[in-house]
Amino acid sequence: MQAYIAGKPLLSTTDWPSKVSCVIFFVGCNLRCRFCFNGPLLEFLDQYKIGLEELYPELEPNQYLIDGIIATGGEPTLQPNPLKALAEWAKQNGLEFGLMTNGTRPDVVQELIEMNLVDYIAVDLKTVPDRTEYVKVTQTAGDILGQVNKTINLLKSSKISYEFRTTLVPSLIDTLEQLDLIRQWAGSKNYVLQQFRPAKTVLDSSLNRAFTPEELTRFTRYAHPHKIITRF
Numbered sequence: 001m002q003a004y005i006a007g008k009p010l011l012s013t014t015d016w017p018s019k020v021s022c023v024i025f026f027v028g029c030n031l032r033c034r035f036c037f038n039g040p041l042l043e044f045l046d047q048y049k050i051g052l053e054e055l056y057p058e059l060e061p062n063q064y065l066i067d068g069i070i071a072t073g074g075e076p077t078l079q080p081n082p083l084k085a086l087a088e089w090a091k092q093n094g095l096e097f098g099l100m101t102n103g104t105r106p107d108v109v110q111e112l113i114e115m116n117l118v119d120y121i122a123v124d125l126k127t128v129p130d131r132t133e134y135v136k137v138t139q140t141a142g143d144i145l146g147q148v149n150k151t152i153n154l155l156k157s158s159k160i161s162y163e164f165r166t167t168l169v170p171s172l173i174d175t176l177e178q179l180d181l182i183r184q185w186a187g188s189k190n191y192v193l194q195q196f197r198p199a200k201t202v203l204d205s206s207l208n209r210a211f212t213p214e215e216l217t218r219f220t221r222y223a224h225p226h227k228i229i230t231r232f
């Protein structure tokens with residue numbers, strides 16, 4: 001089966017909390033988030049086309065060292081068949097399967113859950129739940145917010161483990177009022193704040209600085225009483 005995948009599987013102890021995982025980078029994305037640093041992975045370029053079967057020999061040597069495989073991107077749900085095939089391979093080999101997604105394909109998330117193919121899903125909440133703000137931050141038109149809402153509700157009513165994540169970005173996502181709105185939308189349970197790290201590949205080059213430790217303290221103080229997790 002053909003798939004658009006970048007690079008070799010990477011061993012990680014951070015992408016899936018409390019798990020050692022192999023991370024697979026699915027190429028292609030339907031959003032263009034201003035703070036995205038994965039610019040080279042957003043288009044379905046021929047150079048990334050591989051037979052999915054080529055991946056398995058790369059994963060097999062790690063099979064007994066890892067807890068699971070996690071798909072990230074880009075946006076993995078844009079390639080539902082390779083995604084399901086990889087999840088099936090993981091399950092057949094005694095591994096768990098995780099997914100990091102922007103939440104815009106609830107149909108794919110639902111299918112993975114119904115087929116018992118996924119154990120953990122992390123959904124990025126890009127900004128406050130307002131259509132105009134979502135378009136502004138993701139530079140993408142359409143009913144993104146409605147789709148993300150469906151994904152949030154799916155996960156909340158499922159039995160799988162999940163996380164909602166927001167990236168704090170100076171001058172974009174940087175006020176406690178914004179965090180209040182996102183927290184009221186998704187709930188504090190399993191809600192994680194992470195920080196933006198500037199890079200040459202960031203889509204909007206005006207976003208070129210990280211928060212200082214002093215600035216981050218403001219968010220840590222906010223997070224603590226709400227039981228929000230910070231990964232700074």
Ligand code: SF4
Nearest residue numbers: 029031033036074102
């Ligand atoms: S940050 Fe946005 S544009 Fe970049 S891969 Fe994720 S969803 Fe796509």
